[in-house]
Amino acid sequence: MSDAQSNINNRPPSVAALFLERIEATPDGEAYRYPVPAAGGDGPDEWRSYTWAEAAERVFAVAAGLTDLGVEPEERVAIASNTRVDWILCDLGVLCAGAATTTIYPSTNAEETAYILADSQSRVLFAEDAGQLAKVRERREELSDLRHVVLIDPNGESAEGTDDPEGFVVTLDELIERGKAYLEKHPDAVRDTIASLRADQLATLIYTSGTTGRPKGVRLRHDSWSYMAKAIAQTGLARPDDVQYLWLPLAHVFGKVLLSGQIEVGHVTAVDGRIDKIIENLPVVQPTYMAAVPRIFEKVYNGVANKAKAAGGAKYKIFKWAAEVAREYGRVTQENQRRTGTPSAPAGLRAKHAVADKLVYGKLRAAFGGRLRACVSGSAALAPDIGYFFSGAGIHILEGYGLTESSAASFVNPGEAYRTGTVGKPLPGCEVRIAEDGEVLLRSPGIMEGYHNLPDKTAEMLESDGWLHTGDIGELSDDGYLRITDRKKDMFKTSGGKYVAPAEIEGRFKAICPYVSTILVHGADRNFCSALIALDEVSIMGWAKEHGLAGKSYSEVLASDEVRKLVEGYVEELNSGLQRWQTIKQFRVLPRDLDVEHGELTPSLKLKRPVVEREFGHLLDEIYAGTRED
Template identity: 80%
Template sequence: MSDTQSQIEPRPPSVAALFLERIEATPESEAYRYPVPPASGSGPDEWKSYTWTQAADRVFAVAAGLMDLGIEPEQRVAIMSNTRVDWILADLGVMCAGAATTTIYPGTNAEESAYILADSESRVLVAEDTAQLAKAREKRAELPDLAHVVVIDAAGEPVTDPADPEDWALTLDELMTRGRGYLQKHPDAVTETVRALRSDQLATLIYTSGTTGKPKGVRLPHDNWSYMGKAIAAQGLVEPEDVQYLWLPLAHVFGKVLTTGGVEVGHVTAVDGRIDKIIENLPVVQPTYMAAVPRIFEKVYNGVASKAKAAGGAKYKIFLWAAEVAREYAKVTQDNHRRTGTASAPTGLKVKHAIADKLVYAKLRDAFGGRLRACISGSAALAPDIGYFFAGAGIHILEGYGLTESSAASFCNPGEGYRTGTVGKPLPGCEVRIAEDGEVLLRGPGIMQGYHGLPEKTEEVLEPDGWFHTGDIGELSDDGFLRITDRKKDMFKTSGGKYVAPTEIEGRFKAVCPYVSTILVHGADRNYCTALIALDEIALMGWAEEHGLKGRSYADVVASPEVRELVGGYVERLNENLQRWQTIKQFRVLPRDLDVEHGELTPSLKLKRPVVEREFGHLLEEMYAGAREK
């Protein structure tokens, strides 16, 4: 048995058990930081902390409060809230009560929220505020299983309905008060429940945000999370001294697994899900690591590039030079590390890199707080050129890979010797093989039990011997690094019989065009490829001011011939490095950016291709009008 494997086997049956171990090991160490907005409503937030003991006090009160409400092991308790420290403590409370957390994105509408609550048979809903409470009230008649709604932050508003003597709502403080009273009568209730947990009991029910049809509930037992905590620690990427900045949606498996790693490793986690506060928070929190989705890194890169371009002349030339030096430096050092084990570079390149560091890279690192050792990127593919840029600038983006069905983390790049463009090696305990058609198959302790109430759907992806079909196409290097080339269902064949991987082309375009927000490459059963391109409003409007379009609206700017010419130039640059059948023959600039609200992106910012193709089908047909289809 290898050293890393021995750290995973044997393991406690649950994260709740890991949590008890953490409280005992480092009771007075800082566990979580959270922002408190100023009472005046203006000025910077004040950051406060919980030690592990203080966190445990709240977690146990939540757990006992749920027991007092009659919640029994494996019954579902839903959480519908933005990312905040209360989400993490509520989730730990649910698991310490022996129950299972159903996660719901706070942006989910009332109808789909009701579907998830009903399908999961959730008995309690933990709602962030009265707006989330209102969704449940609207659909109350359709939710016979839902007995209580717990409101985290009522902002001084009443949560009970005075017209309803049997109202089901209470505040989180009221739940914890009930829990503390319950613990006075039954002081060992929580610890005894945790000790009685079995590894195969349901811990989490996460609904996938599918592109078509109703979302499916993925059943993840306690052992999945216990394994993940141990595997993350064994990977060695995070340490007890680390400070993690956590803003990702906790309703998504990527955010959820980060909370598990924090419990096992015992580092500090600063929690704030407000995306508009990221730039403000980073210099305050000064994280040593954080996780993000590729869209965030693309936005940072595009913002830096457009700011340099707006400065004009020499500054933009310096940025372009520094960007190319960064990419060259990253490629050379990574290649040398792969061949020799040392990330070395020739003297001339080192000198250029040192100059670029003083002029450009150091300022970029300062914007991330100045202490960032590594970023974890997942959920979608990161364009390699953007990855190389950040790597050369000293912001190391370690791509990882996993799915909801594999508890998020199956692969991750090592801290030393990581390879941009790959998702790294499997975590300890995870097996991988590539099927004949190129599909990535996974097996191990992180794989789900199945889809909730959908045995036929489970059988489609999960073989009797435990191999899970990911639906992703990939390639394994001789030394075990995985590269994902595309989603199996997203790849298409042109009418000329050529296969096209749209994600690869889309990633390349994001690397060459600093103004793009989202791009969709289309061409299934067509005789050439086309693209729908949405532009980033902030970056584009900065360009517009410098090019005679100042004062015009975003909609006017994107419809202008100047922007079409601008984007056309980048499409030509893209086509220069593509095979003939991959090239974009026509494109259309969309009148607005794609977003979650219109259902075109998932909450984790993945593109919903069928939705976009349906919404803008008239533009696609326009690009093929008169073309001879084969």
């Protein structure tokens, strides 16, 4: 047995136990870095820190406060908040109290928030602010199990005019003070609870945002997270001297799993979930690694391309040349790494790359803080052309793969040996096999216990011997790299009998068109493929200003003949690289961008195909009107 496998097999039963080990190992080491807005909102944020010992003091107080409120082991405590350091400390407090965290996206509406709280039977809710509390008050009659709401940020909150029971709402500061008082009487209470935790106890109930129907609660045990912590550490991707920039939503399993890995490795995590602050924060935080979803990299790439285009002909020509050099350099060095173990390139390509680095790539790396060693991309597929661009520019995007049902991390690309277009190799302790129909099946200690209160749904996904049906179609290379080709349910057959993988086509278009926000390829049982295309407002409005459409609104620009011709050119470029049956015969530019608020994207920015096809069904009807089936 290897040392890595032995380390995983001998893991403690919970992340709470790992947290104790971390506190004892590096009590004075910096754990979390977080922003505090300047007084009056003027000027840059001030970044402050918690050491591991300081974090533990607050975590133990939260845990003791929950115990004093009567929370029992495995009872659910929900968190509805944006990503912030308090989310992490409250989550750890829940785990150290022996309870289980229910995650709720802060963007979730009142109806679905109430559904999740009721279905999970959550006893306590950590609500970020008055807006989250208002959702509970709106649906109070549906929440008979909810005893308390702990308000993280009480600014602007008032109980006047409400029918809250006495003690129903407490602030986080009040809970912490209550916990400290409890610990004075019972100093060993939290440590005793941690010591009593079993590996098979429920730790987290994550509700999948889902692309159809009600969200399902995925039951993840304490052992799932301790396994993930050890497995992530064994990959070597994170180091003790790293600074991670964490902005991902912690209600999503991708963000959540990063917390476990950090506790095991012991590096610093800078936490700020404000997406509009990412560009501003990166040069300040200067992270060495960060995780993101593909949409972020697509927006960065499109932003750089559009900035170069706006600067004029010469600069745009330089950018386009540099982008092609980056892609070629990325492909060649990765191929040589695969064949020889060294990421080398021919002398001529190295010379071109050195020039392009001075002109373009260096500035791009500086925008990411200048110290970025690697990014981890997950949650959806990254277009290979965009991956190769960043690879050649010296920003190494390591694609990974997993599901909420597998505690997020099942595959990840291995450091310098990463391969764009694949999701890498399985983490230590994870088994994989490809079913006869191409579906990827997984088995590991990170696999869920099942869906909460949904035994029939559990049986559909989880076999009795522990194999999880992912619903994804994939291919394994001879040396163990996995390539995901599409979602099983998203692949479709045209009326001519040809199979089409829409995600592959959509990814290609995103790498070609710098103005696209989202594209949906449609064609199930149709006689040709079509596309609904949403354009990014900032990018297309910048183009419009330079092409005679200044003064027109976003919706007017989208409806213009000029934009249609612009997009048509990119569609023709896309089609030139596709098989005949894959080509986009017709398309429509959508009248607005797709978003989470309209329910067209999940909070992790995945496309909800059925919702979009229903919302814009009239456009699809228009496309296929008068056509006949083959």
